[in-house]
Amino acid sequence: MSDTSASKVSVQVSRRSFEQRIWSSAGIIAILIFWQVGANAELLPTRYTSSPLLVAKAAIQMMADGSLLHDVMVTLTEFTIGMTAAIAIGIPFGILAGWYKRLQYAVDPYLAALYATPSLALLPLLVVWFGIGIKSTIVLVIISAFFPIVINVLQGVKTVDANLLRMARSFNSGQMRIFRDIVLPATVPFIASGLQLGVARGLIGVVVGEMYAASNGGLGYVITVAGSAMAVDQMFVAVTIITALGIILLGATRSFERRMQHWKPRATQ
Incomplete structure (x- = not known):
């Protein structure tokens, strides 16, 4: 061109x-x-639906007393820690499970069962195991984001071009070099797709965790407290920020996916 x-x-x-x-x-x-x-x-009815001006006024008041910044930081901290752990564990595990068939056969029933299980159903157990607070929410984020990442990466490894693998082996390339030069580049688009799903489910996980197991604030906690007090304005403030975070995070993962598409190797030009 x-x-x-x-x-x-x-x-x-x-x-x-x-x-x-x-x-x-x-x-x-x-x-x-x-x-x-x-x-x-x-x-x-503004009692139940509020209005943009009332929501903006509530946001200004919450920022003035410092509560909104605190709640946003709590949510971002929990989400960041949970997503980082899910990525650090999920990507290597997905690559290994996709490459070694016996490992895939061993873990596939658990992956399918836990991926299909709503995260909310596990929350009572997490509260029993980790208590009320940030630990339960972080673990819920990890569980919510881990399985979409693993399943997408696993499928990415399984779809690596067999012609490239045969060609590499015909030149006596070692396992590590095949992983580095063929498997990882071919899996990058699937990693990006898994991150999109993981971010979406992780954000749901952090909000649900804060709504039911928070002790130190967070946007989900704001929704619960404001809902019990019928403070609809504050509820909309929290929901709007969560929506904005979701849009920003998904936009970032989509941009990453577009940038990484050229990594995928081709058997023919």
Whole structure:
């Protein structure tokens, strides 16, 4: 592809991306306007639905007294620790289980069963084992994110091009070199897909854990306390921040996936 053609493609992609952002922003603004107009006209009961202005006012008050920053930091800390552990354990385990069939046969029933089990069903056990507080929430995040990562990485290893493996072995390449030069690059797109699912489920896990097992705050804890007090404004503040975190994290994983696509080796050019 010539430099001119590449430049034209880049401009077209930029225009589509800009247009997408414009329409997405317009849709969000339209919903907010409809929500505020409905609240002002009393078409929507503000006691149960609040309004954008009331939510913004509640957010300012929560930031002023420092509680909102504390709760956001608690949630980010629990999520970061849990996701880091899930990634550090899940990616190597998925690669090993995908490469060694006997290991895959041994763990496959447990992976299938625990992946299908709702994380919320395990929370009472986690509370019994780890107590009320940050430990239970972190373990719930690990469990929630671990299985999507492992299953995607495992499938990625299984789909490595057999022609590349045969060619490498015909040149007497060792196991470590095959892993480094073929298996890992071919698995990167699957790792990125697993991270997308893991981030989504991990975020659900941290919120659920905080709603039922928090002792030191967090956005899920805010939702529970505000809900019991019918403080709908504060509930919407917490929900909005959680939604924003989800959008940012998923956007980051998708960007990582796009950047890593060129790593996948090809048998033919």
